[in-house]
Amino acid sequence: MKELNVNLTRTTTRLASVIAGLIAFPLPVAFFILVLQFNLAAMNDEAKIRADNLSALISTNPQSWQLDEARLQELIKDLNDTGLPESRRVVDVNGRVIVQSFDSNEYRGPVEALEALDPRNALTIARRSDLMDSGKVVGRFEIMRDVRPLLLETALVSLLGLFLGALVLVVLRVYPLRALKLTLATLAQEKERAEVTLQAIGDAVVTIDGRGTVQSFNPAAERIFGYAAAEVVGQSMKMLMPESFGNAFDSYLRRYPDTGQPYLTGVEREISAQRSDGEVFPVDLRISEFYLYGRRQLIGSMRDVTERKRAQVEILQLNANLEARVEERTAQLKFANEQLRIVTQRLRQLAAHQEGVREAERTRIAHELHDELGGLLTSARFDISRLGQLPGIPASPIEKVRDTVDAAIGSTRAIISDLRPPVIDHLGVWRAIDWYARELANRRGLRRQVVIAPELEDVTPAHDVGIxxxxxxxxxxxxxxxxxxxTSIIVNVRRLPTGLVEVETIDxxxxxxxxxxxxxxxxxxxxxxxxVHSHGGELTIESTPxxxxxxxxxxxxx
Ligand SMILES: Nc1ncnc2c1ncn2[C@@H]1O[C@H](COP(=O)(O)OP(=O)(O)OP(=O)(O)O)[C@@H](O)[C@H]1O
Ligand SMILES: [Mg+2]
Known part of the structure; x- marks a missing residue:
C-alpha cells in the first residue's frame, strides 16, 4: 500500500510537471512569435501604403521631389501604437537618407536608441517598399522597429507562464492525488473488510480459475477440509472431492467454454466433498462466477452439512418410530371403538328388549286390571245399583258408594288406557296418534293440527313399530x-321419497x-x-330459543 502511494505520488508529479511545462514554456514563445508576426505584417502593409503615397508625390514632381522635405516628412510621419520604438525613412537609389522620422507614442526610452535604429541591427526588424516613378525605382521607403521592448514583455509573459505552470502543477498534483489516495484508502478498507469477512465466515470459500486451479482458500475451508491454504492454492480443485465427482466437475469446466452452460452456478446443491484424511462428507455448494482481468473465475462457498444430515436421519428415524406408534395406537383405538360399537349395539338391543318386555308387561297389567279389577268394579257397580233398589236402604250413602265406584272405574280405565291405549288395537296407530294429540290438546287448551298422510292410511305397521x-x-x-x-302443537306423519316414514312434532x-x-x-x-334407533331410524331435534x-x-x- 505504501509503495503504491509512493508510485502514485511520483506518477502524478511527473504528469503535473509535464502539463505545467507545456503551459510555462510555449506561452512566452507563442506570445513573442505572435506579436512579432503582427508587427511585421502591420509594417509590411504600412510600407506599401506609404510607398504608394510617396510614389504619387514623386510622379507630380519627378525632378525635385527630394527637395520637398516638409511634404516628405508629412507623408512618412504617423502615430505608432505598438509600443515599440520605430523609425521611418526615405532613401534614394544610392542609399542616401533623404528624410527620417522617429516615432513611438508609447516608447519612453532614450531618443538615441531610436536614432540608432538600423535595419542591419539584430534587434531591429525592418520592412521596406520601393518608390516608383514611371515604372522606375527612384528610392525606397523603410520602417524599422526595435524589438527590445517586445523581448522585455516576453520576459514578463515568461514569468506569468511560470506562475501559471506552477499553479497548474500544484493543482494537478494536489487534488487528483488526494482523490486517488482517498479512493485507494477506501478500496483498501473494502479489501480489508472483505478479507475479515472471508476469515470470519463459517463457510468454506474457495476461489478457482477457469481450469479448476485453486486461487484462494479461507480459514473455514482449512478447518473443514483439514488442509492448510498453502497446500491447496495452486492445486486442482479435484483434491477436495471424491474422485467420481472431481472428474465430473473437471469435465464440466473443460466443456464450459464450448457449451457456455453455467449449470453449476447460481443454484445451491448438495454434493460430496472429501477431507484431507479421505473422509467423504456432504456439503451445500453454491458457485458464483466472475471475471478477473478478463479471465473467468469461480468462487464456491461450501457448508458442511454433516450435522444437518445426521439430524435429518434422526428425524426420519423418529418419524418412522412415531408413525409405527401412531399405527399401533390407531389399531388399539380401532379395536376399542369396535368394542364400544358392539357394546352400544348390545345395549340398544337390550334397551329394545326391555322396551318390548315393558310393553308386554304393560299389556299384561292392563289386561289384568281390565279383566280382574275392571270386572270386580263393574260387578260392584251392578251390586250397588241393585242395593239401591231394595226397600228401606237410605239413598244417600248408596249414591256416595256408587260415585266412588264410578270414580274407581274411571281411574282404572285411564290407567289401562295409558298402559295400553286400546285405540292402537282398535283403530290402528295413525288414528291412535290422532286421538292422543286431540285428547291432550283438548285437555290442556292447546291449538292442534294433526296431518297423517293419506297414503299411510292403509299401511299397518308391525305391532312393535306401531307402539x-x-x-x-x-x-x-x-x-x-x-x-x-x-300455544299450539302440530303433528305431521308422511312417507319420504326414500320410503322411510317421518313423524314430526312441532310446537x-x-x-x-x-x-x-x-x-x-x-x-x-x-x-x-x-x-327409534332400535328400529334402525334416526331422531333429530331442532330448536331456536x-x-x-x-x-x-x-x-x-x-
Ligand atoms: N318441547 C320442548 N320444549 C321445551 N323444552 C323441552 C321440550 N322437550 C324437552 N325439553 C327440555 O328437555 C329436557 C329433557 O327432556 P326429557 O323428556 O328427556 O326429560 P323430562 O321431560 O324433563 O323428564 P322425563 O324423564 O320425565 O321425560 C326437559 O327437561 C326440558 O327442559
Ligand atoms: Mg319428558
Missing amino acids: CLYRLVQEALNNVVKHAEA DGKGLSSEDLAKVGRWGVMGMRER GRGTTLRATLRID
Missing part, C-alpha cells in the same frame, strides 16, 4: 305440555338448548332416541 311411533308422539307431546309453554314454545338435553336423570328424549321445537323421527315401518 314405538305412538310412544314417541306421546313423549314428545307430553314434553310440550310439561316444558314448552306452547311454538320457548325452545330448548343442548344443556336441557344433557340434564341428568331425564330419560324421555333418550328413550325416544333409543326406540323462543321459537319452538321441532322433533323429527325417520324410520322404516315396512
